[in-house]
């Protein structure tokens with residue numbers, strides 16, 4: 001099995017990853033226009049300002065959409081032992097959407113659009129990823 005690929009931490013994503021590691025889901029908030037955004041970017045997607053701060057999300061959200069990978073394609077061999085798993089777009093209470101794994105269900109077929117989920121970081125070989133679990 002090949003090594004699982006991990007995110008490459010950038011200067012403007014460092015606070016996000018450190019937050020996940022410490023159990024906090026941080027999202028960016030623009031100090032100029034007040035917009036929340038995720039994924040982390042060096043500038044505000046709404047107004048272009050580079051004056052961004054971080055706020056802690058409630059960690060609560062609902063599944064907007066989901067997929068369940070059942071076969072390995074291309075260079076994704078590192079995930080072969082984990083399939084099938086649930087990969088979902090989660091709408092957080094703050095109004096931003098995050099892509100993450102969802103756990104806490106006996107079978108992937110039990111997961112539905114609209115389900116309530118909560119943030120739960122998972123350690124994958126020393127790196128913490130933002131997973132969600134059934135609320």
Ligand SMILES: [Zn+2]
Pocket residue numbers: 030031032033034035044045046047048049
């Ligand atoms: Zn802005």
